[in-house]
Structures are given as structure tokens and as C-alpha cells.
Amino acid sequence: MTKLNKLVVATMAAFLFAQASTGLAQAAKGDQGPDWSKYQGYSGKLGYANDKFVLIQPGGTYGGTYIDQLTYQSQVNVAKANGLKVHHYLWYGVGGSSELGVKAVDRYMPRIQSNAPKGSIVALDYEDGASGNVKANTDAVLAGMDRVASYGYTPMYYSYKPFTLAHIDYRRIIQRYPNSLCIAAYPNYSVTPKPNYAVFPSMDGIGIWQFTSTYTAGGLDGNVDLTGITDNGYSKQPSKPVTPPSNNNQVANQDYAQNGTFTTNTTVNVRSGIANNSPVVATYAPGESLNYNHIYIVNGVVKGRYTSYSGQTRYASMGYIPGESFGKRSTISDNHTYTIKNGDSFWSIANMLGINMYSLAAKNGKNINSTIYSGQIILY
Missing domain, CATH: 3.10.350.10 (LysM domain)
Incomplete structure (x- = not known):
């Protein structure tokens, strides 16, 4: 991402960080990788041999003026040659204008679509030029994220904590897109190959933490995936909706799944937010395994939408945390x-x-x- 001009030092006490558990759905938790813009040149700048992903900037907008990164395509080629998962971010200097935000996403998505799979990350880098209206700023960010989701990609919001708290209602963002924050906070400017969790920017909804701007000597932004979000688009490709065949013996409109795999009776459309008209993040065909990174979680409850055999759309509140075996559940206890x-x-x-x-x-x-x-x- 564009080099931050501010050193962000969090003031929370040190705490333990649980290592990623095993299993395909959580394979990327704890993975690290850099991000690149024009400052990393045409060949990018590699971090470490165990890096798994990179975030690359094709360009962005400064109040409606577009700046394309001439280094972009060659950086994508280098990343792919080195086996890195390619994700993206856009400089998103739109202030409080939703219109400018949507236009910026529309401008760059064709280039992104030719270089990264559906489901992969497109983050909006919003760290400068905010208007004085928090609601308008937040609306503009959400408009861009909704536009990203409409293309079938995973939207994220990138910034740093003080700027976000001053200019954005970030809880609106994570209500619609849980764990969608990419937040920067650095302990210092020393070379930092691993995250120092004593300076973690304590906020809800952080999916990626940019933990240093000196990942390697000479400067390089380094990121850690906290939720497995960088698997999106790689371990799980959004699929086209499937209409199940007629079955007169099927009991329609049930809210259930079993052992992490949706039954052959339902096609599941996972939405990016609570509203019925929120964008579809992924569609799971009958029998496909559920990747929980595409499920949104509200107060610890896993939720999704599916289309029943009868053709009706149903809202499923399954009441389970990621990793649990799913079973039939019609009510949700207040205590788990x-x-x-x-x-x-x-x-x-x-x-x-x-x-x-x-x-x-x-x-x-x-x-x-x-x-x-x-x-x-x-x-x-």
C-alpha cells in the first residue's frame, strides 16, 4: 500500500496471539506478505521466502484525478512467478463522494479481473483527504466496497486507527463486511520480520494487520493475515448459482447444513451483509464445502442465505462458530x-x-x- 506518512503506535497492553489452527479453511491464518506500489519498482520487492501473498496497487484516484501505476503489470508477473497469491488495493482519495468511489472501482476492476481470481481481495486505501462529514465518508467507503463485491471480489478497508476513528464509522463497515479491516500500526522503524502483538491496533473486525513499514531493510510494508482472508479466491472460487432438480420428497425451506458441507438439497448464496439486497460474496452449489471466510458473523452467529428447492430465498441463522460441525438448528441460545x-x-x-x-x-x-x-x- 502507499507508504504511510505517520508512524502509528498503539497503546494497548501486550496480549497473547493464538497460532493458526489446522484445516484448509484456516490455511492462511498467520500468513505474511508485503504490499507493492510504484515505490517498489517494476520488479516489486520480495520480503521473505515463506511469504504467501502480496497486495499490489494498479492505481487510484485523488479527488477524481486518476493516477495509474505503470509498474503494476510487471509486478503482477513477478508475484505470480514467485508463487504469491495476488491481491489488490486502490488508492481511494474520494473524500465523502460515493459517486467518485464507484467510478474509481469501475475504472480499475477490468485490470484487476485480468490478473486475479474472483473472490480475491480488493482493498480501498482511505488514509487521506476525508471530508468533515463522517457519515458521508463512511457512505463513500461502503459504496466502493459494495461495488467491489458486485464484481465478485472480497472488499476490504485499509487505513490506520487514528485516521479511521476521526473520519469513519468503522462499525458500519464491519457490520456489513465482518473482518474486512486492514489496519496499519507500527512499533518503530526498525526492520520487523514478525508482528509485535504488543502494539496491535485494538479494534474489532481486523482481517489484515500491516505491522511494519520496514519489513526488510530499506523499507517495505509487511502484513499478517489474522483470519484466513488471503485464501479468498484461491482455496475457494465463487461459483455460478445452481438450480437443484425437482424432488417431491424434499422438505423445502430448511435452515441447516451438516459437518461443514451443505446438503444436496440447497444452493447457498452467501451475502456480504445482513440486508436482503446486500451483495452475494459466493454461491455454494449443492454438496460444496463451506469456506467460513465467505460467511459473515454477527455477534458470534454464522449467517447465510440459501435458495430452497421451492425456489424461495431463505435467511439462515445457523448459530455456529467457524470450525464447528453444523447440524439442524431452529433456535439460537443467547449463551454459547x-x-x-x-x-x-x-x-x-x-x-x-x-x-x-x-x-x-x-x-x-x-x-x-x-x-x-x-x-x-x-x-x-
């Missing part, structure tokens, strides 16, 4: 339990469940710095 595993912290548990870590701790009569033990059962 979680068994603490070795290395867990309130932050890592809350991030996995999609809830606020302070509320999680308080619900269990603790604060975020309280000691928790493997095998302990907590409520959420």
Missing part, C-alpha cells in the same frame, strides 16, 4: 460455551468468534488481562 485451548487469549477467542473481547471478558466476570487456562469453559 467455548473450551479454552493452549495459547488462547481473550483477543484471539473474540477474533475467532467475531465478538468484542472486552464484552467477552466481562461476560465471564473477568477483564482482558485476566489469566485463563486450557480446558476452562467460558460463555460468549
Whole structure:
């Protein structure tokens, strides 16, 4: 992403970070990678041999003036030659104008579509030029993210915490697009090959943390994937909607799935937000495995939409956290339990469940710095 002009130092206390659990759906949790703009030249700048992804900028807009990155195509070629998953970001200097935002996305999506699979990330880099109207700024960001989603890609919002808190209602963003924040916060300008979680920018909904601007000597932005979002477009390709054949014995309009795989009775359209008209992020054909990164999570509840055999669209509130086996469920309890595993912290548990870590701790009569033990059962 465009080099930040500000060093962002978070002021929260240090906390433990749980390592990624095994399984294909979570394969990218903890993966790292750089981002490139024209400052990295025509060949980009590689970070480390174990990097898995890169975010590349094809260009962007400054108040309606477009600046294309001449380095873009060759950087894409270098990234692919080095086996990196290619994701994108756009400089999004639109202020409070939704119209400018939509035009910018429309301008660059054809280039992106020719270089990265559907489902991959397109982040909007909004860190300068905000208007004085928080609602208008947020509307403009959401308009661009909605436009990205309409093309079949994964939208993200990129900035840094102080700017976001001053100019954006970020909770509106994560309500519609959970875990869609890419937030920068650095401890210093020393070479930092691994994230220092003592300076994590404590906010809900962070999917990618840009933890340094000096990933390698000489300067390079370094990012860590906290949720597996960089698998999007690579381990799971959005598919075309499938209309199941008629079956008179099928009981229509049921809200259920089993063992992480939707039954042969339903085609599932996963939406990017709660509203019925929110964009479809992915469509799962009968029998396809569910990739939870495409599911949105509200207060720890996994939700999706599906089309039944009868052709009706149904809203499924399944009430399960990622990784649990799905079974038939018609009601959702206000209280769920979680068994603490070795290395867990309130932050890592809350991030996995999609809830606020302070509320999680308080619900269990603790604060975020309280000691928790493997095998302990907590409520959420």
C-alpha cells in the first residue's frame, strides 16, 4: 500500500496471539506478505521466502484525478512467478463522494479481473483527504466496497486507527463486511520480520494487520493475515448459482447444513451483509464445502442465505462458530460455551468468534488481562 506518512503506535497492553489452527479453511491464518506500489519498482520487492501473498496497487484516484501505476503489470508477473497469491488495493482519495468511489472501482476492476481470481481481495486505501462529514465518508467507503463485491471480489478497508476513528464509522463497515479491516500500526522503524502483538491496533473486525513499514531493510510494508482472508479466491472460487432438480420428497425451506458441507438439497448464496439486497460474496452449489471466510458473523452467529428447492430465498441463522460441525438448528441460545485451548487469549477467542473481547471478558466476570487456562469453559 502507499507508504504511510505517520508512524502509528498503539497503546494497548501486550496480549497473547493464538497460532493458526489446522484445516484448509484456516490455511492462511498467520500468513505474511508485503504490499507493492510504484515505490517498489517494476520488479516489486520480495520480503521473505515463506511469504504467501502480496497486495499490489494498479492505481487510484485523488479527488477524481486518476493516477495509474505503470509498474503494476510487471509486478503482477513477478508475484505470480514467485508463487504469491495476488491481491489488490486502490488508492481511494474520494473524500465523502460515493459517486467518485464507484467510478474509481469501475475504472480499475477490468485490470484487476485480468490478473486475479474472483473472490480475491480488493482493498480501498482511505488514509487521506476525508471530508468533515463522517457519515458521508463512511457512505463513500461502503459504496466502493459494495461495488467491489458486485464484481465478485472480497472488499476490504485499509487505513490506520487514528485516521479511521476521526473520519469513519468503522462499525458500519464491519457490520456489513465482518473482518474486512486492514489496519496499519507500527512499533518503530526498525526492520520487523514478525508482528509485535504488543502494539496491535485494538479494534474489532481486523482481517489484515500491516505491522511494519520496514519489513526488510530499506523499507517495505509487511502484513499478517489474522483470519484466513488471503485464501479468498484461491482455496475457494465463487461459483455460478445452481438450480437443484425437482424432488417431491424434499422438505423445502430448511435452515441447516451438516459437518461443514451443505446438503444436496440447497444452493447457498452467501451475502456480504445482513440486508436482503446486500451483495452475494459466493454461491455454494449443492454438496460444496463451506469456506467460513465467505460467511459473515454477527455477534458470534454464522449467517447465510440459501435458495430452497421451492425456489424461495431463505435467511439462515445457523448459530455456529467457524470450525464447528453444523447440524439442524431452529433456535439460537443467547449463551454459547467455548473450551479454552493452549495459547488462547481473550483477543484471539473474540477474533475467532467475531465478538468484542472486552464484552467477552466481562461476560465471564473477568477483564482482558485476566489469566485463563486450557480446558476452562467460558460463555460468549
